[in-house]
Amino acid sequence: MGRNRATLADVARRAGLSKTAASMVLNGREGTRLSAEAHQRVFAAAEELGYRPNLAARSLRTRKTATIAFVSDIVATTRFAGGLIRGALDAARERDHVLLITETQGDATFEQYAIEAMLDRQVDGVIYAAMATRRLTVPPAILGGPVVLLNATSSDTLPCVLPDDERAGRSVATALLEHGHRDAIALIGRNRLKEGDPEVSLAARARLRGIHQALGDAGVTLLAECFCTDWLPEHGYAAMRGLLNRQQRPSAVICMNDRLAFGAYQALGEAGLTVPDDISVISFDDDPIAAWLRPSLATTALPHEQMGRRAVELLLDGGAAEPTLVGMPLRRRKSLAPPAG
Amino acid sequence: MGRNRATLADVARRAGLSKTAASMVLNGREGTRLSAEAHQRVFAAAEELGYRPNLAARSLRTRKTATIAFVSDIVATTRFAGGLIRGALDAARERDHVLLITETQGDATFEQYAIEAMLDRQVDGVIYAAMATRRLTVPPAILGGPVVLLNATSSDTLPCVLPDDERAGRSVATALLEHGHRDAIALIGRNRLKEGDPEVSLAARARLRGIHQALGDAGVTLLAECFCTDWLPEHGYAAMRGLLNRQQRPSAVICMNDRLAFGAYQALGEAGLTVPDDISVISFDDDPIAAWLRPSLATTALPHEQMGRRAVELLLDGGAAEPTLVGMPLRRRKSLAPPAG
DNA sequence: AGTGGTCGCTAAACTGATTTAGCAGAGCAT
DNA sequence: ATGCTCTGCTAAATCAGTTTAGCGACCACT
Numbered sequence: 077m078g079r080n081r082a083t084l085a086d087v088a089r090r091a092g093l094s095k096t097a098a099s100m101v102l103n104g105r106e107g108t109r110l111s112a113e114a115h116q117r118v119f120a121a122a123e124e125l126g127y128r129p130n131l132a133a134r135s136l137r138t139r140k141t142a143t144i145a146f147v148s149d150i151v152a153t154t155r156f157a158g159g160l161i162r163g164a165l166d167a168a169r170e171r172d173h174v175l176l177i178t179e180t181q182g183d184a185t186f187e188q189y190a191i192e193a194m195l196d197r198q199v200d201g202v203i204y205a206a207m208a209t210r211r212l213t214v215p216p217a218i219l220g221g222p223v224v225l226l227n228a229t230s231s232d233t234l235p236c237v238l239p240d241d242e243r244a245g246r247s248v249a250t251a252l253l254e255h256g257h258r259d260a261i262a263l264i265g266r267n268r269l270k271e272g273d274p275e276v277s278l279a280a281r282a283r284l285r286g287i288h289q290a291l292g293d294a295g296v297t298l299l300a301e302c303f304c305t306d307w308l309p310e311h312g313y314a315a316m317r318g319l320l321n322r323q324q325r326p327s328a329v330i331c332m333n334d335r336l337a338f339g340a341y342q343a344l345g346e347a348g349l350t351v352p353d354d355i356s357v358i359s360f361d362d363d364p365i366a367a368w369l370r371p372s373l374a375t376t377a378l379p380h381e382q383m384g385r386r387a388v389e390l391l392l393d394g395g396a397a398e399p400t401l402v403g404m405p406l407r408r409r410k411s412l413a414p415p416a417g
Numbered sequence: 418m419g420r421n422r423a424t425l426a427d428v429a430r431r432a433g434l435s436k437t438a439a440s441m442v443l444n445g446r447e448g449t450r451l452s453a454e455a456h457q458r459v460f461a462a463a464e465e466l467g468y469r470p471n472l473a474a475r476s477l478r479t480r481k482t483a484t485i486a487f488v489s490d491i492v493a494t495t496r497f498a499g500g501l502i503r504g505a506l507d508a509a510r511e512r513d514h515v516l517l518i519t520e521t522q523g524d525a526t527f528e529q530y531a532i533e534a535m536l537d538r539q540v541d542g543v544i545y546a547a548m549a550t551r552r553l554t555v556p557p558a559i560l561g562g563p564v565v566l567l568n569a570t571s572s573d574t575l576p577c578v579l580p581d582d583e584r585a586g587r588s589v590a591t592a593l594l595e596h597g598h599r600d601a602i603a604l605i606g607r608n609r610l611k612e613g614d615p616e617v618s619l620a621a622r623a624r625l626r627g628i629h630q631a632l633g634d635a636g637v638t639l640l641a642e643c644f645c646t647d648w649l650p651e652h653g654y655a656a657m658r659g660l661l662n663r664q665q666r667p668s669a670v671i672c673m674n675d676r677l678a679f680g681a682y683q684a685l686g687e688a689g690l691t692v693p694d695d696i697s698v699i700s701f702d703d704d705p706i707a708a709w710l711r712p713s714l715a716t717t718a719l720p721h722e723q724m725g726r727r728a729v730e731l732l733l734d735g736g737a738a739e740p741t742l743v744g745m746p747l748r749r750r751k752s753l754a755p756p757a758g
Numbered sequence: 759a760g761t762g763g764t765c766g767c768t769a770a771a772c773t774g775a776t777t778t779a780g781c782a783g784a785g786c787a788t
Numbered sequence: 789a790t791g792c793t794c795t796g797c798t799a800a801a802t803c804a805g806t807t808t809a810g811c812g813a814c815c816a817c818t
Contacts, residue, residue, distance in 0.1 A: 133774035368650040474804030
């Protein structure tokens with residue numbers, strides 16, 4: 077790779093100047109007293125030789141690599157990761173930086189290894205990302221340099237970027253209230269583990285808080301809350317079947333994520349009920365399936381791209397010590413309607 | 418990042434030896450005549466100081482960075498990318514390498530920029546990946562070093578890794594034949610663009626070839642072939658509705674991918690038909706939704722992880738100049754049954 | 759005694775950039 | 789003539805490793 081690339085010495089020689097001169101001109105150093113003509117000659121030589129600096133050599137001296145480590149538990153390989161990485165890549169590119177990506181797979185040995193591999197390469201900073209919004213323990217090794225937590229917090233006061241799940245909870249509940257739903261709203265996806273352990277999830281609690289807040293403000297209480305052992309379609313399916321077996325059928329259902337909603341749709345379809353005429357459904361995440369469902373599913377979008385972008389901005393441009401909350405926009409789609417008759 | 422790390426000079430000093438000696442010991446050089454005691458002292462010193470070599474410095478001399486560029490058109494941010502990257506990460510880690518990931522977003526300027534950024538960092542090789550299996554033109558800049566194409570081919574004879582779509586086509590058709598379907602098999606997802614332009618897709622043609630081959634061998638012809646402008650759920654939905662309006666209803670449907678199948682399921686549900694009792698469905702990709710559908714969807718899995726892994730192996734370990742085809746395993750699920758009546 | 763070989767180790771060059779310190783010459787004032 | 793400043797530029801050190809060439813001590817052999 078990159079054999080016979082021109083070096084700074086080549087450029088200097090061709091320009092008839094010293095390496096020092098060439099270096100200063102190419103770096104646009106102020107306060108140097110090199111003549112306009114010298115500038116011209118260096119630029120011309122660099123152009124002609126197609127000169128590109130060797131960043132390994134440069135960083136040896138400057139201790140900057142223009143490289144950011146993106147370390148995640150498992151995020152890089154899931155559908156949720158895409159946006160985070162894309163946002164980070166975009167922001168990094170705008171700042172002439174590049175991303176070194178690794179995954180720990182939640183394994184301490186891998187994590188240790190990954191972090192050492194990054195530090196050995198003298199990265200300028202680390203973005204430590206989690207798949208599920210949660211609290212985590214930051215490995216001490218990376219605390220020697222700039223760190224930003226992405227989709228996570230920690231007990232150390234590190235800058236971090238989180239989705240605003242609480243506000244999303246309020247938007248979701250408010251959207252239902254606006255459609256006239258009041259006393260027959262059910263919730264699918266209560267989960268003791270996710271709500272109780274911040275190391276598992278921060279989202280569950282926050283969403284719940286937002287929902288209860290908005291409903292409370294309107295003097296409304298939930299008709300039913302279904303517990304689910306996980307947030308997968310099968311659990312949403314079972315929960316919805318349970319709801320349909322009760323004496324009062326809900327007019328609207330809030331699902332804690334889109335996969336639950338997907339399962340709920342399946343149960344509704346089997347029961348011969350129609351969304352949104354019989355039941356409205358609203359949810360969280362804006363998974364791609366939300367738009368594919370028939371009717372399309374109203375939901376609040378996890379702003380992955382924005383979050384990835386903010387993480388890089390915080391890391392390189394510096395900023396807020398307090399958590400950065402990124403808004404989760406409400407996607408109004410066809411699964412919402414006023415309650416039937 | 419990594420301030421006050423111990424250097425090789427520190428280790429040498431502590432061991433009471435020269436940098437040369439320390440370097441040789443730590444690199445396990447054969448044929449050096451350093452005493453066992455010298456070895457001990459160096460290892461001890463390195464251990465005590467927590468010495469880790471500065472890879473920027475090392476690669477300046479050795480022209481190896483133990484870093485691979487993973488350049489993709491857009492793959493890094495889609496659900497399809499996950500597996501590719503994970504496989505590549507795993508294989509890279511096993512070989513003590515690390516991945517520098519960028520995305521070109523199909524934009525020539527970005528691509529140019531991304532490739533220069535990688536080459537400036539002296540990567541040891543480039544994996545050039547595409548989201549859709551297709552033929553592409555490799556930017557000449559990266560031809561100076563090792564390159565492997567992932568999920569793509571080119572006119573240059575570069576090593577490449579592709580899914581075996583043709584064989585997948587055969588498996589899919591064979592699975593239906595095995596269940597006893599013969600003269601009422603329909604196909605959803607013909608597409609002139611994907612079939613005609615290798616720069617758009619290689620998969621469409623190959624899958625089709627496999628399907629026709631297996632059916633032809635059994636003396637079976639398709640009942641119907643539906644054209645779709647794209648392979649999204651809405652197109653599958655429309656195509657299935659079209660099929661249901663014909664006089665002979667198919668006993669089985671092959672969808673060119675899982676999203677089409679998802680749409681087909683929706684149309685079947687609305688028409689009050691049951692999978693697989695009324696109609697069997699089988700498909701390609703093994704998108705996560707395939708397992709989430711009710712009943713779960715039989716499909717052939719894109720072996721993303723395997724492919725990512727193979728790409729790294731080819732790049733670092735060398736190997737086959739001819740295309741590496743990775744098998745697409747058939748996932749037998751509940752959407753298959755013998756034809757009704 | 760001189761020569762040659764092996765052993766155990768090191769000095770110094772080298773990689774390709776940045777950066778510090780400073781030199782030569784011109785112009786000007788004293 | 790001397791000293792001073794300013795201009796325009798360069799030599800050399802530096803970053804942290806790897807690698808080449810070779811040095812001194814010791815032993816064996818003729």
